[in-house]
Amino acid sequence: MGRFAEYFKSAIKQILNNGYRSLMTMLGIVVGIAAVIAVVALGNGMSSYVKNSLNDLAGNYGYISINTAKTSERLTNDDIENIREQLPNIKGISPNFESGGKITGRNGTFDCLVNGGAASFQYSLSNKIVSGQYFTDQQVGSEQRVCVMLLDDAKKIFGTEDAVGRSVEINIAGKSAEYTIIGLRDHMNEMYEFIMQGEEYFAQVEIPYTSMAADFDYNIEDYTKLLLFDDQSTLSESMKRAKDVIANAHNLRGDKALSSYSMADISDELNKILGVAQDFLLLVSVISLIVGGIGVMNIMLVSVTERTREIGIRKSIGASTGAIMTQFLAEAGILTLIGGLIGIVLGVIAAYFICGAIGFDLIITPGSVMGAAAFSVAIGIFFGLYPARKAAKMKPIDALRI
Numbered sequence: 001m002g003r004f005a006e007y008f009k010s011a012i013k014q015i016l017n018n019g020y021r022s023l024m025t026m027l028g029i030v031v032g033i034a035a036v037i038a039v040v041a042l043g044n045g046m047s048s049y050v051k052n053s054l055n056d057l058a059g060n061y062g063y064i065s066i067n068t069a070k071t072s073e074r075l076t077n078d079d080i081e082n083i084r085e086q087l088p089n090i091k092g093i094s095p096n097f098e099s100g101g102k103i104t105g106r107n108g109t110f111d112c113l114v115n116g117g118a119a120s121f122q123y124s125l126s127n128k129i130v131s132g133q134y135f136t137d138q139q140v141g142s143e144q145r146v147c148v149m150l151l152d153d154a155k156k157i158f159g160t161e162d163a164v165g166r167s168v169e170i171n172i173a174g175k176s177a178e179y180t181i182i183g184l185r186d187h188m189n190e191m192y193e194f195i196m197q198g199e200e201y202f203a204q205v206e207i208p209y210t211s212m213a214a215d216f217d218y219n220i221e222d223y224t225k226l227l228l229f230d231d232q233s234t235l236s237e238s239m240k241r242a243k244d245v246i247a248n249a250h251n252l253r254g255d256k257a258l259s260s261y262s263m264a265d266i267s268d269e270l271n272k273i274l275g276v277a278q279d280f281l282l283l284v285s286v287i288s289l290i291v292g293g294i295g296v297m298n299i300m301l302v303s304v305t306e307r308t309r310e311i312g313i314r315k316s317i318g319a320s321t322g323a324i325m326t327q328f329l330a331e332a333g334i335l336t337l338i339g340g341l342i343g344i345v346l347g348v349i350a351a352y353f354i355c356g357a358i359g360f361d362l363i364i365t366p367g368s369v370m371g372a373a374a375f376s377v378a379i380g381i382f383f384g385l386y387p388a389r390k391a392a393k394m395k396p397i398d399a400l401r402i
Contacts, residue, residue, distance in 0.1 A: 010327060010330075010331070012334065014303070014331055015331070015334070015335060015338070018303075021299060022299075022335060024295075025295055025296055025299045025335060025339075026292075026335060026336070026338060026339030026342070027292070027295075027339075028288065028289070028291055028292020028293075028294075028295045028296075028339075029289065029292040029293070029296070029335075029336050029339030029340055029343060029376055029379065029380075030292075030339045030340075030342045030343040030346065031288055031292065031343070032285060032286070032288040032289030032290075032291075032292050032343065032376075033289065033339070033340045033342075033343025033344055033347060033372050033373075033375075033376050034343040034344070034346040034347035034350060035284075035285035035288055035347070036282065036285045036286070036289070036343075036347065036368075036372050036375075037343070037344055037347025037348060037350075037351060037364065037368065037369070037372055038347045038350045038351045038354060039278065039281045039282050039285050040278070040282070040364070040365075040368045041347075041348075041351035041355060041362060041363060041364045041368075042278075042281075042351060042354060042355065042360065043274065043275075043277075043278030043281070043282075044361075044363035044364070044365070045355045045358075045360030045361050045362060045363050046274055046278075046360060047271055047274050047275075048360070048361050048363060049359070049360050049361070060091075060123070060229065060230060060231060060232045060235050061123060061124055061227050061228060061229045061230075061235075061262065062227070062228050062230075062235060062236075062238075062239040062260060062261060062262025063096065063225055063226065063227050063228070063260065063261055063262075064225070064226055064228065064239070064242060064243055064246060064258065064259070064260045065224055065225040065226075065258075065259055065260075066224045066225075066250075066252075066257060066258055067256070067257045067258070067259065068224060070256065070257035071250075071252060071257040073250040073251075073252060073257070074222035074223060074224060075095070075222060075223050075224060075225070075226055075246065076221065076222050076223075077095075077221075078249075079226070079245070079246050079249060079250075080093050080094075080095070080226065082245050082246075082249060083228070083242045083245050083246075086241070086245055087238055087241055087242060087245075089234075090228060090229065090230045090238050090242075091120065091123050091229040091230050091231070092118070092119070092120020092121075092123060092228075092229045093118075093120060093226060093227065093228045093229065093242070094117040094118035094119075094120045094121045094124075094209070094226065094227050094229075095116075095117065095118065095209055095220065095223050095225070095226050095227075096115065096116070096117055096121075096209075096223075096225050096226060096227045097115070097116035097117070097209050097212055097213075097218050097220070097223070098113060098114065098115045098116070099113075099114050099172050099173070099212075099216070100112070100113060100114075100172075100202075101113075101114050101170055101171050101172040101173075102170070102171040102172075103157065103168050103169070103170055103171075103203050103205060104168060104169040104171070105157035105158050105166070105168045105169075106157065106158045106159065106166075107156065107157055107158060107159050108157075110156065110157060110201065110202065110203050111201070111202040111203070112153075112170070112202055112203040112204065112205050113202055113203070113204050113205070114170060114172060114205050114206075114207060114212065115204070115205070115206045115207070116206075116207055116208065116209035116210075116211070116212030116213070116218065117206065117208075117209050117227070118137070118140055118208075118209060119134065119135060119136050119137045119139075119140055120229055121206060121227070122134040122148075122206075123229035124206075124227065124229070125185060127150065127185035127186040127187070128185065128186055129148070129183045129184065129185060129186075130151065130184060130185065130186045131151075131161070131162075131163075131164050131183065131184040132148075132164040132181070132182050132183035132184055133182060133183050134148055134182075134183050135147075135148065135182060135183070135206075135207075135208050139208060140208040140209070140210050140211075141210065142210075143208065143210045143211045143213075143214045144208060144211060145177060145178065145179045145180060145207075145211055145215070146179060146180050146181075146182045146207070146208065146211075147168065147170070147179040147180070147181055147182070147205050147206060147207045148181070148182065148183040148184070148185065148205070148206045148207075149163075149181060149184060149185070149203060149204060149205050149206070150184065150185045150186075150187065150203075150204060151184050151185065151186060151187050152187055153203040153204060153205075154181070154184055156201070156203065157203065161184065163181050163184060164181055164182065164183065164184060165180065165181065165182075166180070166181050167179065167180050167181070168181065168205075170205065170207070170215075172216045173216065175215065175216050175217070177211075177215040177216070179205075179207060179211075228242050235262050236262060239260050239262050240260075242260075243258060243260045246258060289375070289376075289379055290379070292336075292339070292379070293336075293379040293380070293382065293383035294383060296332055296335060296336060296379070296380055296383045296384060297383035297384065297386060297387060300328060300331070300332055300383075300384050300387035301386075301387045301390070303328075303331070303387070325389060328384060328387060329381055329384050329385065331384070332380040332381060332383065332384025332387070333377045333380040333381050333384065334380075335380055336376045336377055336379050336380030337373065337376060337377045337380065339376060340372060340373050340375070340376025340377065341373065343372070343376065344369055344372055344373065347372075348364060351364065
């Protein structure tokens, strides 16, 4: 332990004695480590932002659908009941019928997307009901002409967000019916507005699927698509189990006639895309670290040349090859460690301001900090190996002649 303390003191002494040169040598390591920390924090913040925005844009749901080109089988209400029985802890399950149409209110007629579903269809969007209520199972069962829409759409159609209790006329394929607004969802988030920027305006209306069938001639005895709603943490597993229930009931295993997809899958795919971008930026940062490591090697070679006589004296009085090599490796490692620590601090500060300016959460894990510190030391040891070996291999008689 005393020997390592001696190496440490010697390394610190050499760094302080060559302060300006040491500072310039550390600069590459400082910039590289700071870039690594900032990139990792930015990547983590971006992933969190996209994930949260995706959850705010749509509810946690997945859909299961049948490919009609590969089978004559169809989904039925019996499938829904079977899934409810075998997965009692899910939030809900609903058939999904949708169609483009027109909606007419006080301010005129607008294009709209009409979604027909069960009472659990309320989980299809993350926007909570902020006025009134969602339609109930009883209203679905009795085919009531009630609907739910967004506050944004109510403002557009009526000129006010106070629209609960008002009536709208919905027209699909030439058939019209009057519906009463019983609930309003909160405004859409910024990501939705960004996605829809430049698109033609259309309203979104949700009605009981039974009413949609009665008023617009939709067949609800069998269908090709249903939605399952669950918490994000259990959505993927619930989707898998629900798909198995349907596959067993309709003997659809192995023929690829049954497909499923969920918001969890979309989140995973986005994370993969963001991961590739983050890895690329990380690679650029690592290249700057390697350049800094080459600078460390150069300065250590200069140090070996300057201290040739010292090396010769130490070897002549009994210093082993390993001791000389360890001393120079310690100097390289400590030099890059100090640079790495400074880089970590600057990287955290840079990440704080960058994430704050963009609006991302600052997410810096202990693992990334420890990894950056360890990597900086590894860079120093790797690039200090050649100079240290050169110093250790010197013959005392040759070193003392210089």
